[in-house]
Amino acid sequence: MAHNEIPYKIYLTESEMPTYWYNLRADMKNKPAPLLNPGTHQPMTAAELSGVFCDELVQQELDNDTREYPVPQEILDFYKMYRPSPLVRAYCLEKKLGTPAKIYYKFEGNNTSGSHKLNSAIAQAYYAKKQGLKGVTTETGAGQWGTALSMACAYFELDCKVYMVKVSYEQKPFRREVMRVYGASVTPSPSMTTQVGQKILAEHPGTTGSLGCAISEAVEVAVSNPGYRYVLGSVLNQVLLHQSVIGMETKIAMDKYGIKPDTIIGCAGGGSNLGGLIAPFMGEKLRGEADYDFIAVEPASCPSFTRGVYAYDFCDTGMVCPLAKMYTLGSDFIPAPNHAGGLRYHGMSPILSQLYDDKLMRAVSVPQTKVFEAAETFARTEGILPAPESSHAICAAIDEALKCKETGEEKTILFGLTGTGYFDLVAYEKFHDGKMDDYIPTDDELAAFRARLPKI
Amino acid sequence: MAHNEIPYKIYLTESEMPTYWYNLRADMKNKPAPLLNPGTHQPMTAAELSGVFCDELVQQELDNDTREYPVPQEILDFYKMYRPSPLVRAYCLEKKLGTPAKIYYKFEGNNTSGSHKLNSAIAQAYYAKKQGLKGVTTETGAGQWGTALSMACAYFELDCKVYMVKVSYEQKPFRREVMRVYGASVTPSPSMTTQVGQKILAEHPGTTGSLGCAISEAVEVAVSNPGYRYVLGSVLNQVLLHQSVIGMETKIAMDKYGIKPDTIIGCAGGGSNLGGLIAPFMGEKLRGEADYDFIAVEPASCPSFTRGVYAYDFCDTGMVCPLAKMYTLGSDFIPAPNHAGGLRYHGMSPILSQLYDDKLMRAVSVPQTKVFEAAETFARTEGILPAPESSHAICAAIDEALKCKETGEEKTILFGLTGTGYFDLVAYEKFHDGKMDDYIPTDDELAAFRARLPKI
16 A cells, blocks of 8 residues: 555645536536526526525526636635545555545535534625615425525524424434534424425425425525525535535545546436536536546436436426426436435436536435445444545445446546544434335436426 | 634644554653452552453553553554544634634544543554454443444454443433444344343343442453453553543644644543543643643533542442542442433543642533533534533633633633533433423432442
């Protein structure tokens, strides 16, 4: 093992840290398709979007041209509290696998939100504060994004209203409690605090809620309360812009030590992590300066890229948000109840969808028991208990490294370790107790969801 | 705020990291009192101890003279996976408090065990492996130490048998699950797997267990199974030796930037964190090279230093372990059931007890609601959700910083942030729901426990 001058973990110094976000769209020949007004099917205007999102975030959302966005000093100051994140050489995993491949991972879990979500949460909170808003609303499922946003809002002393899917609120109280530490109000959804919530409760009194319903409630509260806007933790162009900090730091660190990845792997739910990690590398590929093999990894139980279609669809099951053109399974698709590994969104970032459609990246899907096996191997060798989401990337990285073992290739593999699994131990318990299976939707099931896509 | 050249977070480079542990006892004029055989009341010999502990750890336990212990390369390699830990300037907390004091904290929570416990767990696992043992046994309450040991044993492929207090096993399943990820076997205590467990269950069929009982089971399994030894996560001299890595890193980082702390604060349960943090600074004080104000912070509900006595006592409630001279509340003392903040050990490290008795450090006790208020202030300003244990140090650091606000003194305050509170959210929930109170034992209660101290 040639440790040489390259440290085990590479931490950039503060002066080496990136000072701008990279807007991948500027280098895309085929731009991502615009969001459409769900009523008129016309592209959403800045004016329309500004009722829901902060003004500067609307501008970022619509901007396909500006290549570099300087990160405001206030956000850089916050980043310093938990960034740079380490880029780690997985020596122990390599040894365990007996692979000639060199494996690196960028670890985003060393903060209380436990994931990369904080990178965009702090940006969105900053622009809300700058606009003089009182607060923001959002939805959360298991609570990862809600936690990140709560931390960001506490920092800027903004009010934070989180609508949390009721079944998670009741069964996973710990992330709810973290949000309370940071002063957020957390409401189980559906609730009586909104008209849409009241309507749903009247129609389905026993419902345990869904992400789509929570989105609808959060949006309603944002648009009906002066001084509030709605924020979202993935999918949107603006979110991928903020998350480019992951890839920027990674690239600076790799360039510093002369490391060039051959394969870059990220898990993909809505696409915020993958889009952020690959951004500067994909930029090089788009500009013809370098080539990389990009791999999106998704659960076999929620296979947007590998078995979805590229079409306009609703972003939420409540169908109140703009339409987005993306790889989608249909907005009412929900993974089987046995699915424990996160990444349950029915669609995919429009930016990543366009890149995938242009064959600039590929995608694989993996069954969840194999994901948890990879997670456990990783934990025991590298010490970090990974989030189930992140473990999809681990799983694909291990597969690639084992291919190198067969061929003898000394590839350099980079993957994004998005977060820790400290709040996912119920899923690990299922895995250990043999109560986890690998239900995969049938073609007929997927066709039924697809048949309900909007006709555009 | 003069950020100047001092980074927000100071990470040592790998070449700057300490390569030896510092044995504070070498510089103590009054050495800590020896462990006594519970039968003969004579000092424990190496031969007696080696049936329970690994040989090299016995040697470390008894060595009051060797000043520096080179850290074996295998342990340095593991340390690189999660160390150096950052030394952070708490700018946001300072601003919130409006204090002229400069506050620094050494953060030990960025690893899956969530605390500093891993520093000694990996050392103890290493020596067990080196001795050719099959595995180790230990007890754990809420699971912090058990988790650290499981990680360390997974790394060296040692068997790890953890006896976990039954009530925690059942009510706090998440740390148990983390231990399973790392391949440890976790047995709820008391159990039918040991004679002492069988006896206790026969006498008290409905018992939910205690730390003392779990210790007795773990020791029995270690001494009755060839190839096994027992390991402990605090109190012992060897543990403080390993934990000196905390203080060594801190001192190197501070020296590098010309920072001299006036006040050094750590929470104190069994003393492993405090002893490790202060070690090199206390060494300077003992050698007359510098002076520092050391503060041990303990819960008002378990006040070993501030209301205990300095006497020989049993280390476990089962009374099978050697006797140690320490500040103690009596070996059958258990904090009130409402106590949620950790640090529930009845005694204190013999090394720290001797230093305290020699008036080389002072101690304060704090009520738990105030501790959780400090924890929440810290989380909201510095971003990290702290462990309740660590929050005792935060609480005292805030008190010291507020005194500086009154006097105008620009003191430099250093405290140890031992870990994260991700598995302590039931306690935070109690705090938020107003279900936490501050029961403090009465003088009569403490006198009753004290009356049962062994007569030596």
